Amino acid sequence: MIEKEIVACGLRVNFNRQQLKGEDYKQLMAVGKKKGILERFRDMVDGKIVNASENRAALHTSLRSFDVNSPKFEEVNAERKRMLAFADDIREGRWRGCRGNRITDVINIGIGGSDKGPHMVWHALHGINPTIRLHFLSTVDGILLDRILGACNPYSTLVVVSSKSFSTRETQVNASAVDQWLLDNGISGVDRNRHMVVVSANPEATDQMCLPEANGFKIWNWVGGRFSLWGSIGLPLAVGLGPQAFLELLKGAEEMDVHTKTKPLEENLPAHMALVSYWNSVERNIPTHCLLPYDERLRLLVDWDQQLEMESLGKIMSPNGTKVSHSTGQCIWGANGNEGQHSFYQWLREGCGSTSIDMLWSVSPGHPFAEHYRVLLSNAKAQAQALVTRDTSSDRYNVLTTIELDGVTPRRLGALLALYEHKTTMLGTLYDINPFDQPGVEYAKVLSKKLEKEFKTKE
Numbered sequence: 001m002i003e004k005e006i007v008a009c010g011l012r013v014n015f016n017r018q019q020l021k022g023e024d025y026k027q028l029m030a031v032g033k034k035k036g037i038l039e040r041f042r043d044m045v046d047g048k049i050v051n052a053s054e055n056r057a058a059l060h061t062s063l064r065s066f067d068v069n070s071p072k073f074e075e076v077n078a079e080r081k082r083m084l085a086f087a088d089d090i091r092e093g094r095w096r097g098c099r100g101n102r103i104t105d106v107i108n109i110g111i112g113g114s115d116k117g118p119h120m121v122w123h124a125l126h127g128i129n130p131t132i133r134l135h136f137l138s139t140v141d142g143i144l145l146d147r148i149l150g151a152c153n154p155y156s157t158l159v160v161v162s163s164k165s166f167s168t169r170e171t172q173v174n175a176s177a178v179d180q181w182l183l184d185n186g187i188s189g190v191d192r193n194r195h196m197v198v199v200s201a202n203p204e205a206t207d208q209m210c211l212p213e214a215n216g217f218k219i220w221n222w223v224g225g226r227f228s229l230w231g232s233i234g235l236p237l238a239v240g241l242g243p244q245a246f247l248e249l250l251k252g253a254e255e256m257d258v259h260t261k262t263k264p265l266e267e268n269l270p271a272h273m274a275l276v277s278y279w280n281s282v283e284r285n286i287p288t289h290c291l292l293p294y295d296e297r298l299r300l301l302v303d304w305d306q307q308l309e310m311e312s313l314g315k316i317m318s319p320n321g322t323k324v325s326h327s328t329g330q331c332i333w334g335a336n337g338n339e340g341q342h343s344f345y346q347w348l349r350e351g352c353g354s355t356s357i358d359m360l361w362s363v364s365p366g367h368p369f370a371e372h373y374r375v376l377l378s379n380a381k382a383q384a385q386a387l388v389t390r391d392t393s394s395d396r397y398n399v400l401t402t403i404e405l406d407g408v409t410p411r412r413l414g415a416l417l418a419l420y421e422h423k424t425t426m427l428g429t430l431y432d433i434n435p436f437d438q439p440g441v442e443y444a445k446v447l448s449k450k451l452e453k454e455f456k457t458k459e
Contacts, residue, residue: 008269009255009415010406017388017400018276024283028275031430032265037274040429041422045261047071051224051436052319058436059220060227060421061257064250064414072220079218079232084246086197086217087238090158091132098191101156104132107148108236109174110162111138113225114199116307117417118236120300121229121249124413125241134240137178140170145177154185159196160236161209164225166202169448175209199232224436226308227421245410252414260422270422273401277423278430280356280399282326290348291334294361294380297408301360302334305420312424312435319434328431330356337361338379348387348398357400359384360416364407 002025004015020028032038044050047057062072063080070076089095090103097103108118115138122134135148159178163171179196182188187195197215198205206216217232230250238246260270280286289309291302313329335343337359348355361380365373390397405412428435 004272006267006269006272008259008263009252009419010412011269011415011419012404012406013269013273014402014404015272015276017384017402018280019388019399020276020279024279028279029265031278032271032275035430037271037426037429038260038265038268041270041426042261044425045070045257051434053434053437053439056436057222058224058227058425059222060224060230061254063223063228063230064253064257064418066251066254072222076231083217083232083235084238084243087235087243087246090239091242096194097155097157098187098194099155101153103158103239104156105135105152105158106132106236106239107135107137107152107157107159107178108162109137109159109171109178110199110233111168111170112307112311113228114162114164114168114171114233116226116300116304117229118234120304121234121237121413121417122240123300124297124408125237125245125410130240132240134236137174138170140173142177145174149178149181154182154187154195157195158239160199161196161205162199162233162235163205164201164219164221164228166198166200166205166208169445169452179209197235199235226311229417241410248410249414252409252411252416253418254414255411256415256418256422260418270419270426273419273423274426274430276401277330277356277427281328281330284354284399285327286354286356286399287327287331288353288355289330289332290355290357291332292337292340292357292359292383293334294337294359294376295366295408296336297362297366298360299336301416302332304417306332308420309424309427311438311441313427313431313433314440315431315433315435318432324432326431328433329427337383338376341379341383345383345387349390352396354396355398357387357398358403359387359400360403360405362405362408364405366408 002020002022006013044058045061047059049055050058059071062070062076093102115136119136137144137148161175182192182195193212193215196211198209199217199219201219201221206213217235219228219231219233234246260268265271291305293299293301309329309332315328316323318324361377384400384402387398388400425435
């Protein structure tokens with residue numbers, strides 16, 4: 001079995017428990033070179049058309065670039081500065097509610113890519129009793145709406161309505177309900193402008209919400225929703241965590257971008273993550289991939305990566321219109337690792353399936369409770385070994401990668417998220433599918449609108 005560990009951008013990733021033989025590893029490197037995963041990655045970063053079905057570039061890397069030579073730099077940098085200045089105005093009390101109250105709460109209205117990234121980062125990085133609290137209104141279930149509105153004072157609340165197309169039905173319904181809440185509390189007309197902004201690629205978004213143009217923040221069609229955290233979709237984070245923390249998040253992601261673009265295949269961390277995943281799904285026929293973060297701050301990484309990988313890789317057609325003949329991606333699932341031990345690890349250890357696993361922990365605990373950290377880390381390292389002791393000569397076994405962060409800081413979190421993004425887009429190349437569209441999701445939206453009209457007719 002090969003021993004392979006790569007250290008990059010504050011992450012130490014160990015592949016030793018993947019149980020790859022020397023010949024397997026050589027074959028994987030050959031596949032990566034034959035498929036041109038690094039060349040295809042560079043095409044993406046350089047702004048070439050890589051989203052074939054929509055005839056677009058996929059330039060999420062430009063959103064976190066500080067290189068003046070990166071594609072779209074001037075417009076991205078201008079919007080970034082405007083967004084961060086707005087966030088700073090709120091945090092410093094220069095932007096206040098219509099009655100002079102400082103903003104204490106931000107309600108982010110959005111679903112999918114407009115929710116999961118910001119929500120995950122906020123959970124990971126916010127401190128105890130933050131000065132400004134973020135609330136994430138995603139589902140159209142009124143229970144969540146009730147709970148969020150019940151926790152907020154309308155006169156000290158900013159509402160951020162985020163939707164790339166500005167046609168997402170759930171977001172429209174939630175925005176209308178929160179707008180009515182403001183109105184019920186006497187916030188209307190120009191007063192309303194102090195309490196609501198929009199983030200969208202639709203140039204008519206502010207008009208649709210009856211807001212001035214200055215209350216709109218731009219995203220672009222050349223960034224997919226699930227890759228959009230790094231631009232104005234991150235506005236609530238810039239407000240809640242502060243502009244400097246948001247910039248650190250971007251810089252960490254940019255560090256991973258540079259690593260990926262410049263390192264050869266044998267030293268390239270995202271390439272190894274992608275190739276190992278490809279091997280497990282195609283050669284080993286392992287259908288599911290389990291994420292086990294042994295760190296409360298990374299709990300929502302599972303939800304974020306589930307959308308990233310499964311929406312990107314849940315395809316059966318190649319860009320040329322032919323069906324692929326192999327599996328494309330794995331079912332992503334998981335939980336807080338310590339809790340999972342007392343829930344589903346029995347199935348992982350002795351159940352009837354095989355699973356590939358990523359186990360994550362941090363060298364820095366982020367809290368002062370030494371015994372808690374000692375017990376947690378001991379559990380993580382023990383389980384990392386225990387989960388791979390099944391008989392690999394049978395058809396039921398696990399393989400596992402450990403990812404050790406030197407701290408859960410904005411910069412390291414940015415690098416970690418960029419790592420998973422690059423793994424996902426490289427898997428698109430390996431599977432010969434387009435990871436940047438989601439036609440199945442769009443079809444369901446059409447059906448939902450039809451059923452909604454039918455229900456309304458019956459009332």
